[in-house]
Structures are given as structure tokens and as C-alpha cells.
Amino acid sequence: MLSTEFKSVGDASWRKDGIAKVTGSEKYAPDVSVDRMWFGRVLRSPHAHARIKSVDTSAAEALGAVCLTFADVPQTRYNERIVSTPPCLYRDRTVVADKARHVGEALVGVAAPTEELAEKALRAIKIEYEVLQVITTMEQARKDGAEPIHDTVLLDGKDKPIVNNVAVQRTIDVGDVEKGFAEAEYVIERSFKTSRIYHAQMEPKSVVCRPEIDGGITVWASTQSIHNTRILLGQIYDIPLSKVNVKKVMLGGSFGSSIQMNSVTPICVGLALKAGHPVKIATTREEDMHDHVRYPSEIKLKLGMKKDGTLIAGEMHANIDVGAHNIQAFPFLGGLGGFWASLYKLPNMKYVGTAVYTNKTPSCAMQGFGAPQAHFAVECLMDEIAHELGADPIDFKLNQYVGLGGTFWGQGPASKCIIRSDGVPELLKTGAELIGWDKRPKPGSQTGRMRKGIGMARGFHTSGVGHAKASGAEMIDYSGAIVKLNEDGTVDLIQSLMDHGGGTNHAISKIVAEELGVPTHMVGLSPCDTRTSLYDVTTHATRGIYAGGAAALKAAKEVKAQIIDWAARVLDVLPESLVIEPDEDLGQGVIYCPNLAERRMTVGELARYLHLNSLGTISSSQSMRQVNCPPAYVSYFVEVEVDTDTGQIHTRRAALGSDCGTVVNPALASGQLIGGLSKGQGYALTEDNQWDPETGELVSKGFWVDGKTPSMSESPKVGDIDTHFAHTYEPTGPFGAKGLGEAAKNPAAAAFGNAVYNALGIRFYEIPITPEKVLAALAAEKSTKSRQAAPKAPAPVAE
């Protein structure tokens, strides 16, 4: 909702970190340097799967370098993403590995006074490998007799054997799926495949660690959670948390890739502790590309329905390739299944998610966490069913989506809530008008070289993983904030919550300003670290404004109550009679009594009064968990143009809608949607990663351009993208706000798939829909047509 009733919330102020960012003075982890700093490099495995027979670092040490091998690091395995609670946390990592499980696996850390010397020392290290069977596909991995990638993992303190390289399996059952399918009049089943793309955040992961004289450490790292980084480092190196200080530095993009503690962070700490010097590790792009990718998926989806298309049963089998380490497959599989359950009403469903180890770059969270994969399958299949039934996909979906009053699964079966705000009908109506939905061509009706098509997909992401249960949670989800009134009436907001770039911290400063009744510019974002801030789990699950903003609002409410209380005494009126409002001319918040015009003072005057009379600082420190996880709905309409000579697909127009409740940063929110479209276009049409099946090497070798991140000239033009917002108010969110960020991408691939179908009359069940695939499909269609064989789109199977 774009609201005019608020003063700060929804205003068009420059983002608070903007000036630092446009002048180059903002500091990101790669920009940090400290006195007497050494430089670290990491020796990475050239083999995808190999036992380490021996490591000889003597030549490196003779050069003056310090080395960190498996023998030097704590041997207890950990999981680098401690968002999940211990029973859900599969631990298979050590600081450097005992065995190479993917090309690029960190085996030895090296530090030296110069980076050049560190690199020279690294090359002097000798490792003897025993090369093992390289496993690059899930089928290979699950075959009997396949080389085990991990023998066991640590789960809740116990060794859990890994059988057939299956990292974890999860099932969800709702209702009676067999009965449901037995009653179905139509059944349709399709298989979908999504790719293993690279996050391509602009900032390569970096870290600086300074050992302190008291045995503690200070760390500057690329991370989505300074507190989780702190807790892990404390656990791994057995340092009390009061002596582990992780500083908040700006993130140069992340998109999920720093939800876990980055692999170089504990290596850097180990080196610094061993060397007795501060150490910096700034990874190269090539290293970064070998470090993290998005979870790919192979999804088999079967839906059973009545003749009119009313869904009554669904079965989904999702297989995901986690690569060499299981960073978070358990919550991922829960998320995927839960997001599926929340898209359309399904009284009977069965879900089986299986995660499999391979010798490839580890998969981790990336914008959407299971939702883009679920959306691609479900939104494409719903479009296909609507077409088969001769229904308008918009009406078909509106009739069956999970909306107001329904149950939303925030991230798997453990976080659920009742839906209290729902802008879906408005989003679809507006989007359809903006794109010209009624004027779209008939699928497959065009014959020229260039063919246009319009596609639609809808969906959501969760806003956090809040839930009402007092114990037994699968995931940790709470935030903290400190708000304090300074002696001149300005306000400091101290919050460890990280901003990925979307403007979360700026938005939260507006929430605080709104509550206190002071102008936005009076609330400053304080630099902070783990010692001076309250815990925040991590900026993930689109929880920043909804959960982090709510914690800050709680603190601001308390501060406001104190301001009113003191002002009432000073002005000699009842506290209930006072209000605070921003006065732009004064540049201050003004406290006044509407009934007694002369009883007024600015917040600054009150603050000065309290200061000069030694009455203390007004402040509040609050921590909270949201008990809901409302869906941040989104709608995607895209128009593509397919060049049938080259197979290239151009994105021509888009209408993107968001139901994020109250829009706190309107222009930035619109920017989130457009950024989502860009990443969505890459995901749907171009981006992919391949691994050599023989060697397990990344075929791109770490060349970024091979990843095909969209560039400016490949993106739709400014005037061809519309963004719009639903007029909703989320009653459980701060000033009615819920999430937006990840939702901005989730339905993208399905919208592109449906648009390509509209242009060509051909369905694609695998992304990216590359020119090669388009040309092959066109050629296949031509030969089919010439033989006058099967219908071009597969029809639902009647049972």
C-alpha cells in the first residue's frame, strides 16, 4: 500500500547509506585493512574427489609463511549456517577439509606478510592425493557401490551414517493422497528441471581477523549475520563470545550466499591465531565461483483434479543436488514443499524431497530458497492445465490460490500462519491491464521469424519464519534493536540486521522515525558490532522489514513512551494529552498538547533538558520474534520476443506487482522488483553452470561471463517495465508492512516459460531456456508437424 497517512514511512528520502556509496567511501569487507596485517591465500583442491595422503608445508614455512592444515584445526564437524536448530542441523564441515570433495575445496590456509609471498608459499606446498571416483550426477551418486562422499555426518551430537550419498530426505503428507487421486477425473504429470546458477554477487567474499591481546578476536567479514558468525567462531575456536567481536560492514550483494559463514572466514581466523598477526583473505572471483551455487532441482509434479480443474490431489518428488556439502538441505526441502502447499488449495498432498551429495560446488540459499523451484513447476503446470481446459490462467488461478484466511507455510511445516492480508486479485487485475493480457496472441498462432508472447505467473515469498510455538522450532527467528535519544533530539538506531542492498536498514530507520514523530533524517543508523548490538538471526527469508522492523518498532514505542512521560512532567500536562509530530521547518519532532497550544517543546529541547539536569538517557533495547510469517505476494507478467532463426529470447516488457503491505521505501521497492526481473531473466533464459563429468571441474573455470549474468543492453528498456503495489495493510507487520525482496524473483522463470509457450506454442520444462533448446524444440516440432503426429502440447491424461 502506498500510503499518504504516514510521514516517514513511504517518503522519498535518499537512502541513508547513499552518499557513502556514491562517493566510494562505503566500506565492504574487501576494503578493510588493519595495521600489521598479513595476507592469506587458500590452497584449493584441483581434484573433485580425492583422499589426502600427505601434506608437506615445510617449503612454505621456510619462506616465512604460516600454514593451516587439517591437523591444525578443530576436528569437530560443524554446519556453517546455524539458522536451523540442532536437530535440523547436518554437520559435515571442518575449517579446512580432511578430504577433497569438490574442485576448489579448501585444504590448506597460508598467511604471509605479503600476498605475493603467501601465493609463493602456497605453491611450495606439496600434497599427495589418492584420486577417487568423481560423482557429478545424482544418479551416479545413488548407485550401489558409488564412492561415498561423506561416510557420516554429525546430527544433534550423534554420527549419522550417509547411505548412497543421500544427504537428507523429507516427506510431507496432507490428507489422503491415494484417495484424492482415486477421485480425480483428470490427472496430469510433468517433470521439471531448474539449474545450478551462481549468485554472482558483485563482492567476492572477504574477511579480516585481528587477534586481540586478551585472547579474543575481531573480525570483519562478508556475512548476512554478524551474530551467527560470532557464535560459530566462538564454538569452533573455543573462545567465549564476549571476546569474539564481529563488525558490521556493508554487503556488496549476497542473494543468500552469505547466509552461512563463508568458507574463508574460519580459515582466516585460524591463520590469524596461529600467526599472531591480523590476516586478510580476499577471495578472487574464480575462487568465489567455486564456493557456492543455487540449489538446482528435478521436480516431478502430478496433479489430480475434477473435470472443472478443481485440484484435489497432488504429489511432488523433488530431487536436489547439494554438491559436496550439505549446508541447508533439510530446511530447503521443507521450504520447497511448504511453498508448493501454499500456492494452491490442495486437500490431499504428498511430498518427497531428497537431497543428494555430488562432487560439485556446494549449493546454498539463493533468493527464494526453494520457492523459485516450486514456482517454476507449479506455475507452469497450472498454466498448462488452464490452457488444456480452455480457461483463462488468471481466473483459473484466482479460483484456487491460497489467500485471505488460508494457511501459509512460511518455510516448511514448522512455520505456518493464517493469511491476514491478500492483494492477489488486485495484483493480477492491474498486471493484466498494464501488459495487455487480453490482446496476447493465441499460443502457436504465429509464423514469422520474430514471435511475441505474454506469460503470467504469480506467487510469493514468506516474510520471515515466525511461528507461534514456544519450543521445538526448526529455525531460529528473532531480531533485536536498540533505540536511543541523543542530547540534541536526534536518534541512534543500533541494529545488527544486515542490509543486502535493498534498503532494509533505511526502511527501519523510517519505521523508528514514524513511531517517534521525528523527521526521517533525525534517525541515524549506527555502525555496530556483535558486542554492542543485540542478536539478529540473519537477513534471509525476506524478514528484514517485517521481523527486524518490528523489533525496532518495539524499541521505538518504548522510547516514545518515555519521551511523552518526561515531556508531560516538563510541560505540566497529562501524558495522554500529548502527541509528537515531525516539523519539517524546525527539522525536529515537536511534542505538543492539541488542547493547550502553548504547551509544546521539541524533542531536542526535551533531550537537552534531560541532559543538563542529569535526568538520564532515554533508550530502549528490545528483542522479539514475530509469531506470523505472512506471504509477500507478487505477480509477474512478461512479454518476450523469440527469434526463431537464432533461438534467442528477448525480454520486451514486464508488469511486476507486489503485495508487500505498506510500502516503506517506494522507489527502492520498485527497484527490488526490477532487480528481481533481471535475476529472473538470467535464471529463466541464460544462466547455468556445468561440471565436466570426468574431472568434476567447473566448465567455466571461474570465468564470470560464462555465467551469462544479464547486462544493461540485454535488459528491457526503462519505459517497458511497470511496477505496481497492492493496497493492503498487514495487521501483524510494522505499520502494515510485510516482505518483498525474495518474492521479487520467485515466479519469474515460470512467467518466462509461459510467455515462450504463448509465443511458440511449445512448453519448456527445463530452465534456462537457451537458444539451443529453442532451436531444438522448433526443429522437433517441425518434423513432428511434417509427420502429422502427436499434438504439440501434451494433453492431460484421463484416468
Next chain:
Amino acid sequence: MKKYTVRLTLNGTPREYSVGANELLLNVIREQEKLTGTKYGCGIGECGACTVHVNGKPTLSCLELAVSADGADVVTIEGLARGGELDPLQKSFLDNNAVQCGYCTPGMIMVGRNLLDENPNPTEDEVRTHMRGQLCRCTGYASITKAVMGAGSAGAFRMPAE
């Protein structure tokens, strides 16, 4: 390793460095000068995050040897705002919300500034062609295009004439 003396005018100030033959201009700027606004994104000319002006031309400092820049006039993002006043393009980036994580921003602004110097009122197509080598993963580029056009002599983004 043999060291060479390199003299630059950096953001208007004469500077002198002793560098190895293989030292990159990017490293001189980031490590010796601690001007960290110029970013490392890839080191091999793929992303544009390291763009600076060398004798007025946008240059990928990750591909430029410091010795080959000897005698040059180099301007980094830190040299753009003069006397505490933001460059109009920097202001336009803020007005148009063209900054998200901000990691690509310095390179974007350096390339955009160069375009505007050569062509004070570029069309959208001219912006797209000139800036196509600059990667941004956050914004989807629309706001950046608007920001560059908004800092041109027309003072605003304008739709192409039909």
C-alpha cells in the same frame, strides 16, 4: 623484484609510487592509496567495478599495469565530488535510487560520467551501449539508466520519441 617509479596525478594531486613491473593500477589505488571506492570484482575485465578515468578515458584498472599509467592523470570515484559538492551524476544516482548494495556504483558512475562528458544528453540507447560492460546484480539497470539520463543536460529521463 626490480621496482619502478611511477608518477601519477591522482584526483588532482601529484603522487609517486615504487612498484613492481606486474603491479596493477587497481592495487596501487586500493592498497597503496587506500582509496577503496574503486572495486575489485573479477580482475579480468568482466565486470567494470574497477573503472577509473585515465587521462579522461574510462579504464579498467584491473587490466592496467601501474607502470603503463606513468605520467597519467587518474581520477577515481573519490575524486568526483569537488569541494564537498556531489557530482550531478552522484546526486542523480541518489534521486533515482540507482544504488542498492552499491558495489557496482563507483564503476557505474565513472563510466556514466565519461558518457555525459562526451555526450551531455544521451538517449537511452546510447546509455545502454556505453554501459553494457558494467555489471550490476541488484538493480536490473533501469534505475541506473534513468540516473545517467537524469544527470544529462535535459535533466530527466525521457522516453524515446515514438
